[in-house]
Amino acid sequence: MSYLSIEFGLLFIAFFALYWGCCFSPNLQNKLLLIASYLIVASYSWLFALILLVYTCIIYLFSLAIASSQRHAKRWLILALCVSIINLALFKYFDFFRYELQALLNFCHLPILLPVITVLIPIGISFYTFHSVSYLVSVQKKALPVAKFWDFALFLSFFPSIIAGPINRAKDFLPQIAVSQPREILQPFRAFTLIILAVIKVYCLGGLVSENWVKPIFANPLEFNVIDLLVGLYGYAMQIYLNFSGYTDLVTAIALLLGFRLPINFNFPYLALNLREFWERWHISLSHWIRDYIYIPLGGSRKGFIRTQINVLLAMLLSGLWHGAGINFIIWGACHGIGIIALNIGDRYFGRNWITARSPIIARLITWHYVCFTWLFFNSESLPDAIDYLTALTHNFFIEPNYIGAFLFICIIFFTYPLFKNIPDWFTLQLGKIKPWYLPFIFILILWVTIYIAPSGVPNFIYANF
DSSP states (O other), X not given: OOTTSHHHHHHHHHHHHHHHHTTTOHHHHHHHHHHHHHHHHHHHOHHHHXXXXXXXXXXXHHHHHHHHOSSSHHHHHHHHHHHHHHHHHHHHHHHHHHHHHHHHXXXXXXXXXXXXXXXXXXXXXXXXXXXXXXXXXXXXXXXXXXXXXXXXXXXXHOHHHHTTOOOOOHHHHHHHHSOOSOOOOOOHHHHHHHHXXXXXXXXXXXXXXIIIIIHHHHHSGGGSOHHHHHHHHHHHHHHHHHHHHHHHHHHHHHHHHTTOOOOOOOSOGGGOSSHHHHHHHSSHHHXXXXXXXXITTTTTTSSOHHHHHHHHHHHHHHHHHHHOSSHHHHHHHHHXXXXXXXXXXXXXXXXXXXXXXXXXXXXXXXXXXXXXXXXXXXXXXXXXXXXXHHHHHHHOOSSOOSOHHHXXXXXXXXXXXXXXXXXXXXXXXXXXXXXXGGHHHHHHHHHHHHHHHSOSSOOOOGGGGO
């Protein structure tokens, strides 16, 4: 069920009324949230809910072992992390590794046939796996006591963030669950602003960009001119940002209406002046998770310049693999790793931010185009599709462009993008000045106009696939 569907909206209104009808008891509210979260997971498949429950029980038992063991806590942690990784790999990467291993066996002329097993990927498995890792590490470091089982179960299954993030840290989110004082709705005007932004971004702008620019160009890249192909790349960069940041806006708003705060996940990423800054602005909860649980444990920047670059590349390769079981995602991660390494080398020999210091706009243009280039691999169904796109991009100079107007429009958007930065805060401020009984009518009017303009159908959340 899409969180932008009318069905979900009506169900959430009913749940909202029931939830706040129990405002005298946070414990009862937690039980309602847990039931609702499992029902949403079960709406995709009851097996997904069962897998989540079993995983929750196993990880919780490991946390008890870690907390109660004085001498072997680290061993229990390593074992628990291995179980988490194997569970994720089994469901998400079995088919990919089976295919690649079978290809290797065939290449070596070994008469071994690996079994074909259809494995469904449980919804949200990447996110609740990352949530559980943050919990286990926090317990092992004594930064967090062992949670009550039902609180931990809600932490892993919390429905606003289980489908496509953002990634919650146990030390930040579990205390919000284990409150004893009655909760309250947080920042209602900001929540309404975020809902409106989500609908505009995902339903309208993202949908229009996808239908008019991205899908037709990526479907047959060899037929288009370089200008058109750039529009396709630029369009996908816009689409994935609008889609994913819009989803984050929506679930952040839902959490605020339920009395919870989710971590910031986007901060105008296409204002970044280099690739490092891009990852400080894009999918922030993931980039910080990779930094804290992969890059730093690998040694971070503590073991010399060359080792630092190896750690960067490994972290970004794992980031790519996390996004999907395919060579195209690994290439996408490798491109980001190589880009950051090149940036680090430039900083070492020419001075930190040497391009930015001379021309911020050139630095931003370079970053934008490099990120758009990497999105080519992210959006392609396979490596041959990406190669076709690259071939057309480097050869189709003489075909008359079809999307010159779109190209100029995107250029205008790029250069005026910094002006959009304060719009959400300004809109929230204006909502606070309006008399409360007018707000539902304004809200409904904006939603109706947006849905009327948007393409037909309920848009999918791109990151729900990961």
